[in-house]
Amino acid sequence: MQGVARQGLTGQDRVGGPAPTPAGAPRDDLSPNGLSLDGLTLDGRGALFDQIKRAVAGQILRGRWQAGQRLPNEAELSNLYGVSRQTVHKAIALLAREGFLVRRRRAGTFVATGRRDRFALPIEDIGDVVAREGRVYEFRIRERKSLRNGQGIRWPDLPDGAPILALECLHFSDGTPIQHERRLVNLDAVPEVAEEPFDSVAPSRWLVDRVPWSSADHTVRAVNATAEMAALLGVEAGAACLSIRRQTMHLSRPVTLVHFLSVGDRFSLSGSSITDSATELNL
Amino acid sequence: MQGVARQGLTGQDRVGGPAPTPAGAPRDDLSPNGLSLDGLTLDGRGALFDQIKRAVAGQILRGRWQAGQRLPNEAELSNLYGVSRQTVHKAIALLAREGFLVRRRRAGTFVATGRRDRFALPIEDIGDVVAREGRVYEFRIRERKSLRNGQGIRWPDLPDGAPILALECLHFSDGTPIQHERRLVNLDAVPEVAEEPFDSVAPSRWLVDRVPWSSADHTVRAVNATAEMAALLGVEAGAACLSIRRQTMHLSRPVTLVHFLSVGDRFSLSGSSITDSATELNL
DNA sequence: CGTAAGATTATGTACATACATTATCGCCGA
DNA sequence: TCGGCGATAATGTATGTACATAATCTTACG
Secondary structure, eight states, X not given: OTTOOOOSTTSSOOOOTTOOSOTTOOOOSBOTTSOBOTTOOOOOOSOHHHHHHHHHHHHHHTTSSOTTOBOOOHHHHHHXXXXXXXXXXXXXXXXXXXXXXXXXXXXXXXXXXXXXXXXXXXXOOHHXXXXXXXXXXXXXXXXXXXXXXXXXXXXXXXXXXXXXXXXEEEEEETTEEEEEEEEEEETTTOGGGGGOOOXXXXXXXXXXXXXXXXXXXXXXXXXXXXXXXXXXXXXXXXXXXXXXXXXXEETTEEEEEEEEXXXXXXXXXXXXEEOHHHHHHTO | OTTOOOOSTTSSOOOOTTOOSOTTOOOOSBOTTSOBOTTOOOOXXXXXXXXXXHHHHHHHXXXXXXXXXXXXXXXXXXXXXXXXXXXXXXXXHHHHHTTSEEXXXXXXXXXXXXXXXXXXXXXXXHHHHHXXXXXXXXXXXXXXXXXXXXXXXXXXXXXXXOEEEEEEEEEEETTEXXXXXXXXXXXXTOGGGGGOOOSSSOHHHHHHHHSOOSEEEEEEEEEEOOHHHHHHHTSOTTOEEEEXXXXXXETTEEEEEEEEEEETTTOXXXXXXXXXXXXXXXX
């Protein structure tokens, strides 16, 4: 079976009858759908289903298969590559799960339209960010008190009177304040937090490491620093600050509500949205 | 097979010998690993592998299985539920792919530690956001010109002299300006854009719908509005603005570089990071 | 001409089997 | 005691087979 390196099994070749199409051979013809099969070749690296994934993702990422177009069906691909239908199925089903393809029974498999919604910005722990930049990270707890919801502070998604731990702390990079954090923790959800002194590990990390969460809502906005915040962060009043509000839920009840405020010119959110397949393909 | 609703097949029961463990029966004992199997039951809804996924994800999300703990192996789970190893394998492998589990050959399957990196903020098209809020979305192109990199504007990741289309436009919600956009498009990567008038569809949407991309880098920061920007957006100079810079790459070359600037109190990024499994479980 | 029933087709799930791969464990010998 | 090496146990991949499910298409009938 020329051109296709197998990654193991017996080493003996797949048979599959009269070997309808030499798997992996470059082709210039069109599939029954009018889809170019040019370049749809296996590279012999890794598992078969992964090779097929790469080949198909490559066609899409290279723009040879356009949004909305229909793919050859599983039987055709399986013939084309000389692999079983399940192997093709696994590859295609995974690509569908990753959002590259849309599959409909009886109708077929189509290249997904509009990946508009797929931009995503990872939000990292500030300690990690500072450390990764090679700076010294420190934090300081400015205030810590237990109270009940509605007493001075109100957490909208929590019933009045629920016990809350309120924390206020500052985060430093090389000694410079970069972020202010005001956090509420639902003591009904995380009673252990009452015992935790937070003298070595920051509240955000402690919570994330310890408490499972099922959803996290974020709101990111820009605000002008109030005089109080400006003083804490060592900037002029009115300086643009990034405000991040995060509410974490677990078992459909709120776990923690945080409000981060970071100095605009000392902190930014950044990250790369990239598909696994693109990474593998070095595109 | 008591308690387990099958979703189809023949309706006849799986046999599997002496039916070692009644599938789906609630148990209070411990697995050989000391892991509580309490609550690890199938709910009869949907495909078997999905039921197993839900059951396992549920244990983790409910905190019954803690980070680092070892799961029963595939054979044990397959006995426990009376399904084949492949069905268990599919469920567990998918959960590993989603980041709930870490699998190591010979060593076993473990609950993943630290989902710290898993917060993500979806960045939507502004047209979609405005429309979803029930407001009227409009945009206006203020400037459009072709130039070469280095002539007045420099796009760092593109070689000097490369042809660029530069666009400047404003986005409105119910007639109020909310976002300013300055965009560079690599004409070598997207020559068709030269012909596009953008009189009905906004550049961002046109590009995302048309040009495949393999990675998108974002940087979000807060800045104070310059006098010029303040005038365009109808706010006071110095008002906090959210600045989003996005560079989209394709085939390892830059496609477009955008700079969005939005008024802090008229626009925010928000979204929910939630695992599929959590959604299904209503946690 | 429209509609309903049935045939067809493509994907979806499940199981059995077989073998590959890779740590890990434990034994044995230096 | 340490190092190596083989047995072993766990996951990973691939195939064949069978049937389920859901659209779509076709055909026949009113």
